[in-house]
Amino acid sequence: QAVPRAGQNIRRAGEDIAQGAVVLRAGTRLTPAALGLAASIGLARLPVARRPRVALFSTGDELVMPGTVAPESLPPGAIYNSNRFFLRTLLQRLGCEVTDCGNLPDQREATVEALRSASGRHDVVLTSGGVSVGEEDHVKPAVQQLGRLDLWQIAIKPGKPFACGRVGDAYFIGLPGNPVSSFITFLMLVRPFLLRLQGVPDVAPKSVAASAHFNWPKPEKRREFLRVRHNAAGGLDLFQHQGSGVLTSTVWGDGVVDHPAGQTIAHGDVVRFIAFSELM
Structure with a gap:
């Protein structure tokens, strides 16, 4: 058998982390590897950002929940609510505490009351649909009544009818109703915003x-x-x-x-x- 050399197969103190080195910078997402690294230096607890509390609304009387009506029995003009499911999943993957507030009816007063109630208990109110210019799109005037609208429409495709502002003390984000528009605007605009709320410094999508x-x-x-x-x-x-x-x-x-x-x-x-x- 070979005789080991002096210093062979030895892990020296500081070869992974030197004294005074930054181990995990503020804003780092705690991946499995990051948690293991923290544990490797004896940390049982870490200061973290609170999970954003997000109220999720769908809008429109035409929306039908999957499983409640068979496809062949859908009323004229009705569609299944797909946005509700992918948006809730995307929010949860980002670490948010999600309250699924269901569907806003096409009624101005009901929309105002639902947004007012949600804004008092959440950091962000997120809606899908209702921010265009149709007769039954009540979200925009409801937000203007309860707070302010800082942005309405953006020059991207898909996703032109995108809105953001404030409702009471909560941030408001209004996504388009069309599914791909809602999906893309969430990934490109909402995801960076929610990450920044949690202290992540580099939030721009990487190409x-x-x-x-x-x-x-x-x-x-x-x-x-x-x-x-x-x-x-x-x-x-x-x-x-x-x-x-x-x-x-x-x-x-x-x-x-x-x-x-x-x-x-x-x-x-x-x-x-x-x-x-x-x-x-």
């Missing part, structure tokens, strides 16, 4: 360069988030139907191309790709 294996010949006035996925050649394929109601695109794709306004894409162009795994 990488990738090769487009598709053509996008028509420039758009708004910044676009195109649903794509990697192919066997390492490039990006485009989901053919980019409509804001086609939720299939978010399951088929593994991310989005962050496409600037006023530009086209030709096959082989380098684009900025944001992976869904980076955002969820």
Whole structure:
């Protein structure tokens, strides 16, 4: 057998963490590895940010809960409430304490009272739908009555009818009703906001360069988030139907191309790709 050398197979004090070194910076998300690192230096407790309390509302009398009515029995104009389920899951993945407040009816007075009540018990009030300009879109005037609206509409696609402001002491965020619009605006706008509330310093979605294996010949006035996925050649394929109601695109794709306004894409162009795994 070989004779071990002096110092071989020895873990020296400070080889992992030197005296005075910063172990976990403020704002670091406590992943399994981070918890293990804290335990490795004998810490049983850590100061943490409180979980944001979020009130989640859906809006619209046309919404039907899955499982209550069979597809063939849906009334004319009715749709299943899909946003409620993915938004609640996304909020929980971000560490939020979620109160599912159900569906706001298409009534001004009921909307005002529901938002007033929720704002007194939550840090954030999040709605889906009701911030457009239809006759039954009551969320916008209700927020203006109870607080203020700082932003209404944003130049991205999908996701133009996006709103934010205050309702009482709570932050208000109003997402579009179309499922893909709601999904994308949550990932790009709401996720960074909620992370910042918890003290995370670097919240911007991270993109990488990738090769487009598709053509996008028509420039758009708004910044676009195109649903794509990697192919066997390492490039990006485009989901053919980019409509804001086609939720299939978010399951088929593994991310989005962050496409600037006023530009086209030709096959082989380098684009900025944001992976869904980076955002969820």
